[in-house]
Amino acid sequence: MKQNIFRTAGARSRKEYSLKSQTKAAYVEMRQFALGDTLLQMSKPARQNLTTGVVPEMGSRATAPLLFFLGLLFIFVKTLQKKATLPGPSFCLGIGPLISYGRFLWMGIGSASNYYNEKYGQIVRVWIHGEETLIISRSSAVNHVMRKAHYISRFGNKQALKCIGMNENGIIFNNNPSIWKMTRPYFAKALTGPGLQRTLAVSVESTRNHLDKLLGSNSTTTTSTTACVDILLFLRAITLDISNRLFLRVPMHEGQIVSKIQKYFDTWQTLLLKPDIFFKFKWIYKKYEKAAQDLQDAVEELLLKKQQELQEAEKLQDITDFATDLIFAQTHGKLTAENVRQSVLEILIAGPDTMSVSIFFMLMLIAQHPEVEKKIVEEIQEVTGEREVQNSDLQLLKTVENFIYESMRYQPVVDFTMRKALKDDVIDGYPVKKGTNIILNLGRMHKDEFFLKPNEFNLENFAQNVPHRYFQPFGCGPRSCVGKYIAMVMMKGILVTMLKRYRVHSHNGTTLENLKNNHDLSYHPNESNSLPRMTFTPRNQAEA
Ligand code: HEM
Numbered sequence: 001m002k003q004n005i006f007r008t009a010g011a012r013s014r015k016e017y018s019l020k021s022q023t024k025a026a027y028v029e030m031r032q033f034a035l036g037d038t039l040l041q042m043s044k045p046a047r048q049n050l051t052t053g054v055v056p057e058m059g060s061r062a063t064a065p066l067l068f069f070l071g072l073l074f075i076f077v078k079t080l081q082k083k084a085t086l087p088g089p090s091f092c093l094g095i096g097p098l099i100s101y102g103r104f105l106w107m108g109i110g111s112a113s114n115y116y117n118e119k120y121g122q123i124v125r126v127w128i129h130g131e132e133t134l135i136i137s138r139s140s141a142v143n144h145v146m147r148k149a150h151y152i153s154r155f156g157n158k159q160a161l162k163c164i165g166m167n168e169n170g171i172i173f174n175n176n177p178s179i180w181k182m183t184r185p186y187f188a189k190a191l192t193g194p195g196l197q198r199t200l201a202v203s204v205e206s207t208r209n210h211l212d213k214l215l216g217s218n219s220t221t222t223t224s225t226t227a228c229v230d231i232l233l234f235l236r237a238i239t240l241d242i243s244n245r246l247f248l249r250v251p252m253h254e255g256q257i258v259s260k261i262q263k264y265f266d267t268w269q270t271l272l273l274k275p276d277i278f279f280k281f282k283w284i285y286k287k288y289e290k291a292a293q294d295l296q297d298a299v300e301e302l303l304l305k306k307q308q309e310l311q312e313a314e315k316l317q318d319i320t321d322f323a324t325d326l327i328f329a330q331t332h333g334k335l336t337a338e339n340v341r342q343s344v345l346e347i348l349i350a351g352p353d354t355m356s357v358s359i360f361f362m363l364m365l366i367a368q369h370p371e372v373e374k375k376i377v378e379e380i381q382e383v384t385g386e387r388e389v390q391n392s393d394l395q396l397l398k399t400v401e402n403f404i405y406e407s408m409r410y411q412p413v414v415d416f417t418m419r420k421a422l423k424d425d426v427i428d429g430y431p432v433k434k435g436t437n438i439i440l441n442l443g444r445m446h447k448d449e450f451f452l453k454p455n456e457f458n459l460e461n462f463a464q465n466v467p468h469r470y471f472q473p474f475g476c477g478p479r480s481c482v483g484k485y486i487a488m489v490m491m492k493g494i495l496v497t498m499l500k501r502y503r504v505h506s507h508n509g510t511t512l513e514n515l516k517n518n519h520d521l522s523y524h525p526n527e528s529n530s531l532p533r534m535t536f537t538p539r540n541q542a543e544a
Helices: 002-052 056-085 092-108 109-120 137-147 158-163 177-190 193-215 231-247 255-269 276-280 283-311 320-332 335-367 370-384 391-396 398-410 444-449 483-499
Strands: 123-128 133-135 227-230 417-420 425-427 430-432 435-439 502-506 516-521 524-525 533-538
Touching: 092 123, 109 123, 109 133, 109 444, 109 516, 133 137, 137 425, 137 435, 137 444, 158 193, 158 276, 158 283, 177 193, 177 231, 177 320, 177 335, 193 227, 193 231, 193 283, 193 391, 227 231, 231 255, 231 320, 255 283, 255 335, 276 283, 276 533, 283 320, 283 335, 320 335, 335 370, 335 398, 335 483, 335 502, 335 524, 335 533, 370 391, 370 398, 370 483, 398 483, 430 502, 483 502
Parallel strands: 133 435
Antiparallel strands: 123 133, 227 533, 417 435, 425 430, 502 533, 516 524
16 A cells, blocks of 8 residues: 555656656747747748739848847747756856855855755756856756766866865765776775675674763663763764774774864865865965865874784784775785875765764654654664674664664755766756766755655655665765765664663754754754764663
8 A cells, every 4th residue: 555655656756747847848849839930920021022022122121120130039049948958047147157156155065956956946057166067856867867977077176176185086076087996996895795794793892882981881781871972073983983993903093083084074065166266375275274184194194003014914914904905006006105095084084974973863863753762772672682783683673774764864964966977968858068067966856756754754754665766865876875885784783782772862952953054065063163962861771
């Protein structure tokens, strides 16, 4: 029955979209036809005059203005046709591009993208930095872009990317397809296979250790203290530790690196779309330059430690890791030292930048929805009993999985992705030129199509299988999130380990609705004035 409802909803939305586009096409055609007709009607008397020669003097006098008028009409028709191809603000002597670029700088990428999709529909043409940019939230078009090989590049100011070390290095914003193709397999190897197998145990252990350190409990499932926690700092420390244990494995000062990662992320977000002129004033952006350099230096130091460890080791460690593979690739001349440093930096920041905020939103949703918490905790208890969660449990934790999906749909952190067209193409009937920037507005797509209760946080939205094309929190295709499987396992490991021991509450009446957020490169709490906090109460006390 529900399946039918879903099918019907999906079919209905598809039907509506195709109907809408058909109606639009028909409207454009009718308009062209009507104008063509008018042109014909207007040209008729002139033609008659010219051919019959009944009133030749009048005809020759009327010809010039008539041709002029026809010319004007022709230009008018062409302009209308152009406007009809891609909805969006008009060019208007260059004022349109200025306003849309200003809006992106002022509101942030995420907010500006939502603004334009809201105003003009699911496919919109705007300008960023004077370059044509499409903002897309229609699933058919989003999937087209994600799956095609000629959209494997991203966009962003080159000087900004140079400043943060991402220009033609690393993977996340590497816009040189051949270097990106060489680098991605190292990430793919580390984030799947044996690495993925070890992830759950590492996540559980790291979460347990951090809870113990912070809340003074012991490493069994019984805990004794209620505490108020700077939740984002706490989650960042856990996700960084997990990444270090999986990919680098050298001792580090977590607190210091977490703070450097935060400043690096702010720099990335602030500089990414800035105009070239901004970089001419060194004194303005030198604090950003320093923030980027600080993290790069810290990673360089960690890599030196790793190299020393490798040199001193009698035999290669039993399990090689991401950093070891990269160091060997550098020794064999396959990767540059700069690329190795940037790749290690990126694998270390990927978790703290995305998962810590995602898990924070999930804990807030749990605190706000006791009935959902009850369901989740019952399932965890049923599947794991008194022991820690194991790999074989993962497929049984269906409610936990649906909860994670619904949280990422309802309150996403990464809610868009940026691409560039490397070839001319046609997307959903719209011609797209090589070099066009593309923003895939995934967050909006998840609230626009398919789901039964799109604007509500409701586990029913995932009660039945959701076809991939309607739900893409990690993207798909050749440039999708290479960490998507590991991210799901990490989130399950952290959540289950925490929820087994603690009940979480929001602090001082904070809710997701009244929390101040930034919506630029990602959607995250604004931490400039105060840090979000949550209270952790041991489950045995909360239920007593
Ligand atoms: C909640 C967690 C996460 C979310 C929602 C997320 C989401 C995304 C999205 C939407 C993209 C862009 C995909 C596209 O353009 O189609 C991406 C890229 C990427 N993600 Fe994730 N991600 C998460 C966690 C992780 C983790 C834990 C890692 C690694 C440890 C990771 C590594 C990457 C990398 C390296 C890229 C760039 C891939 C490329 O450009 O080839 N992500 N992620």
